[in-house]
Amino acid sequence: MSTPTTRRSLAIPRLPASDILGWAVIGALMVLVGVPVIFVLVQAVFPGIGLTRDWGFSPQTLAEIAERPLWQQSLRNSLVLAGGAMIGGGLLGFALAVLRHTVRFPGARLLDVCAWVLLVTPSFILAQGWVLFASPSGTFTAIFGSTVLADLVFTPGGLIVIMSLTRFPLSYLATTAALHWEDPALRHAAALSGARGWTILRTVRLPLLAPAALSGAVLIFIDTIGDFGLPAALSASYQFPTLPYSIYASVRQSPVRFELAGVLSLYLVAILSLSVLIYLRLLRRHRFASLTAQSVAFVAPPARRPWRWSALVVAFAALSLGVPLGSSLYVSLSHSVSRGPSWENLTLEHYRAITTGGSTILEGAVNSLLIAAAVAVLATILGFLIGVVLTFTRFPGRGFIDLTSTITLAIPGIVLAVGYIFVWNQPVLSHVGLDLYGRPVLLVLAGTAAAVPVALRLQLGALAQVPESQLHAAALSGVPLIRRLRTIVAPLIAPAVLSALVAVFASGVFDLAATTMLAPPSFATLPVEILREYDRGKYGYATAGAIFSAVVIIGLAAVSTVIGRRLTRRVAPTATSPHRKEPAR
Incomplete structure (x- = not known):
């Protein structure tokens, strides 16, 4: 009778959740900022690299x-x-x-x-x-x-x-x-x-x-x-x-x-x-x-x-x-x-032209508002996660994350947009289904890359005020990292999150560099349409579009701020403990 052989299981070390979050943040920053900037700078000495067959040094x-x-x-x-x-x-x-x-x-x-x-x-x-x-x-x-x-x-x-x-x-x-x-x-x-x-x-x-x-x-x-x-x-x-x-x-x-x-x-x-x-x-x-x-x-x-x-x-x-x-x-x-x-020269015809059907500025405003909303959500979430890594973890790549998230402030939007063209226009990406050049999603990615430093700075101060003892107590109780961030950190810094969300949204609507370079030909965006009508000599129509859009953006930002503050007051009490009990009925 043969003795069964004992198999040793190969123990694979598991990374802490904070390190996993740190590497995920590094990956996101490299895709959004690092690779496009490096790629556009490399073109100076390797023209056409990745884009043409006859590139060289x-x-x-x-x-x-x-x-x-x-x-x-x-x-x-x-x-x-x-x-x-x-x-x-x-x-x-x-x-x-x-x-x-x-x-x-x-x-x-x-x-x-x-x-x-x-x-x-x-x-x-x-x-x-x-x-x-x-x-x-x-x-x-x-x-x-x-x-x-x-x-x-x-x-x-x-x-x-x-x-x-x-x-x-x-x-x-x-x-x-x-x-x-x-x-x-x-x-x-x-x-x-x-x-x-x-x-x-x-x-x-x-x-x-x-x-x-x-x-x-x-x-x-x-x-x-x-x-x-x-x-x-x-x-x-x-x-x-x-x-x-x-x-x-x-x-x-x-x-x-x-x-x-x-x-x-x-x-x-x-x-x-x-x-x-x-x-x-x-x-x-x-x-x-x-x-x-x-x-x-x-x-x-x-x-x-x-x-x-x-x-x-x-x-x-x-x-x-x-x-x-x-x-x-x-x-x-x-x-x-x-x-x-003069009174005879006053008119509202330019504003009527904007609000009627078929207006390119109105179509561009709707598209730009949707893109800005997506950018605001993504940039605020990414800025929040970067702030968490920098504030509450001992991840060894924190210095690199801080440098990468800050360097975007010194990178002009036109350079970042050119880098996105070079990266996402490579023929090899079409074979794997990632040919994003010429699609509106690229505007969202470029806007997120440019807005991350702003969203991070607006939340970093509030994150520094959150006591680590609450997170340590929740971790000792077995609460997962994502739940700790959702139930403790996010409610405590809700006003800062709201400020970042509104600020990124308001500034992202008029992002001229990214939309000029990356918007598809048949996809109208607000800043491009305003500049195009201005270049055509339709100054009244162009300025009316800018003023009308600015009023709408300010109104949306104000309404969002009021609603967000009311929600913040309701959510804030839940941040006192990750194990909040329901009131007795």
Whole structure:
């Protein structure tokens, strides 16, 4: 009788749930951000790799900028525009923030409203407003009968002024955050030494704001040099090629020049990376820590002549916000701009044309709203999961996740969109059913990639306030990870989740770069249709579409916020324990 053989089972180690979540997040970030960015940069030295059969190693393409006047002009224009806006917008935002938080006067909150409205308004909408105001056939000429403003605005210096007026909120908000707290001992010591108010401000407070000033200026530089909206809006009125617009043109031309888009994208990413490194080096050279245990919230004293500062703020708001948005509103309500302001010239025909059947802008608005809603949900969920990995786990790849999720902030949308074309247009993907190029789903993926850093940052602060002891107690009780996140973490940070959801939704509707590059030819999207009607000369119809859509988006965001807050109040009590018992009946 034979003895049965004993088989040893091969023990396969199981990964912790937190590590599985971490690797899943890395996979998602590589698909959404890492692979497209790497692929577009590799095209600079391997033109056509993965897209054509005759690709090869061509590093000499990088030096062709010396032989291409358009490349040189694009690079020069981008650096001049971004550098000028960095200086002008940085100083403007810094000065306005210091004024806002140094003295009290009526209308000071108007600066906050102006900054936030400009921050959330798409750049091509603001640029269109300035073009409609300053062009030889624009509202300024119709009202005053002079074309002198066109000669001032449609120059490199005029564009720098426009970008400074539209990008100053980045410097303003960065400086405002640094002005909230102060150590009164520093001010009192200066006063006891005989220093007066202006001297204290100049020698004590302003030097300590150097990190905020540098941060705001660098953010303006990064945002301006990667902006696609301004050159796209100017293309019909003023030729001012920039790197983002030249990248767009290289992909849109026939035949497509892969190496041109790759080289220009490499230049753009290199400039952005260098600017960030210089910024970090400047901050590390000196210490600016000044807050102590005696620090308190700064309370601004009343101004001596408040009417003077109020008049200045109103005039600035009228210039930076009233001119571009007011011009768009005026054009949308006018039969013809050239007739000038009169009751006979007012009309609602442009708004009627939008709301009637067959309107391409209405069709584009519906499609863009659906895409933005999908992007908001996916980006918020992914941002939540990334925040969980960074906050509550010891996953070894946390540094890589943080870097990848942050680097998208410095990657222009046009570069990311070109990377999506290169990745998802490869012939090999059609054999496995993943040929997504030319399908609306690619707009959702690209929008999610661009929105992840915003969704993450809006939730990361709230996640840091959640005590780990609650998660540890639930884990010891055998509660799975997904259930812990759903029943404990998500209800506790529900307001932050709601803020991320609404913010990503509102900003995703007017994503011009992704929709211009990735939208299928027969698939209408709102920003593309607005820009197309604008280029056709239908200014009233285009501006009416922008204003109508903005009102709808603001209304949807407000309703969503109200409903979300009510749901948050109902859900919040359930977060006290993962084993909440039902009340006795």
